[in-house]
Amino acid sequence: MAKNILHMFSPLKHMSPFDVNMALDAGYDSVTPYIFVTLEDVTALVQDAMFSRSPKDAVRTAVFIGGKDAGLALDMMERFRATLLKPFEISAFADPAGSFTTAAAMVACVEKLLKKKKDKSLAKTKILIFGATGVVGYAAAVISALEGAEVTLAGHDGPERVQEKADDIKRRFGVDVRAIDTSTLEKKLATLQGVEVILCAAAAGVQVLPKACLAAAKSLLVVADVNAVPPAGIEGLALHDKGAELEGGALGIGPLAIGDVKYKTEAGLFQRMAASHKALSLDFRDAFVLARELV
Known part of the structure; x- marks a missing residue:
């Protein structure tokens, strides 16, 4: 089975170690941070992540969007969705600063x-x-x-x-x-x-x-x-x-x-994305659905 690969985008100087740890513990085999990522960078990075694997293995590839700007993270998610091309769709999860x-x-x-x-x-x-x-x-x-x-x-x-x-x-x-x-x-x-x-x-x-x-x-x-x-x-x-x-x-x-519910929610969404057989696009709405189940 193809390995689970996660590409983590941050517009800041560092990717959060918290999120890196969470992703690895959730089942990702490889986690690669990218820093100082701009909105304009997203399309090319996503294309590289998509087209480097066969369509059957694409779902094992995912993107995480971090940083500390909710609006920018949402814009990056929109750019991500606009870049996807069947049958190479990959997953994404936005959670800026948790x-x-x-x-x-x-x-x-x-x-x-x-x-x-x-x-x-x-x-x-x-x-x-x-x-x-x-x-x-x-x-x-x-x-x-x-x-x-x-x-x-x-x-x-x-x-x-x-x-x-x-x-x-x-x-x-x-x-x-x-x-x-x-x-x-x-x-x-x-x-x-x-x-x-x-x-x-x-x-x-x-x-x-x-x-x-x-x-x-x-x-x-x-x-x-x-x-x-x-x-x-x-x-x-x-x-x-x-x-x-x-x-x-x-x-x-x-x-x-x-914080206890937050931790379980973030871990749960990473796990869901890593185990999914179809491409997912996760943001605060998906987080709220899961958090409701956890409280």
């Missing part, structure tokens, strides 16, 4: 807790996302909006950057998300009114929500944070929390609880 699988795990954990403890689905749930200009926040916004949630992106430095993300989400996926200014404590407190779920994907070691904010958010049902570096992004939230009650009564999901 963001797609992390976001999928976070939203899946929140969805399960909402159903179990509050008898509520994501549809029409009012969700506020901190760290929305980052890759995890962006992907979580898209997943939630596609599930019918009413999503708002919080701008810690004003509304401009989050509005750009909201516009990008509308253009790519046809769903509406709001952008709002939370650059001061007063604006943040005003934004919290009516919010039912908070997803926190802010920078590591930055506390976004102190207990006073949690206490003031009377409608809040569930909060989740992916920051494992002290201090917690949400004050009072512990690393392994899976529904612990926080200040004000909201239920909290900690970063290591999310």
Whole structure:
């Protein structure tokens, strides 16, 4: 049987060792990183990967798209799909900075807790996302909006950057998300009114929500944070929390609880791609489907 070969593209100086390890443990025989890859490079690299093997062995070839830019990763996936040619199709999996699988795990954990403890689905749930200009926040916004949630992106430095993300989400996926200014404590407190779920994907070691904010958010049902570096992004939230009650009564999901599902999701998608008998094209939507099964 032909060996499983994985070509890993990163627009950055390095390919993530985390992703390399995950791919090898998932069953790939060969993993080759490519760095400083531009969007314009994708077509030629994919063609070389495709046409170097017979059609029957093409499915044993795959591409991974990393980096730290969700939009660029999605553009690279589009370029990848446009390059494929029957019967030489190969597989691809995009997960820039682990963001797609992390976001999928976070939203899946929140969805399960909402159903179990509050008898509520994501549809029409009012969700506020901190760290929305980052890759995890962006992907979580898209997943939630596609599930019918009413999503708002919080701008810690004003509304401009989050509005750009909201516009990008509308253009790519046809769903509406709001952008709002939370650059001061007063604006943040005003934004919290009516919010039912908070997803926190802010920078590591930055506390976004102190207990006073949690206490003031009377409608809040569930909060989740992916920051494992002290201090917690949400004050009072512990690393392994899976529904612990926080200040004000909201239920909290900690970063290591999310991380466990994220790890299994990324490993599972690598394994699925390595074992598949047909070419696959995997992104955050596939990650969310799997994460739902794992929580």
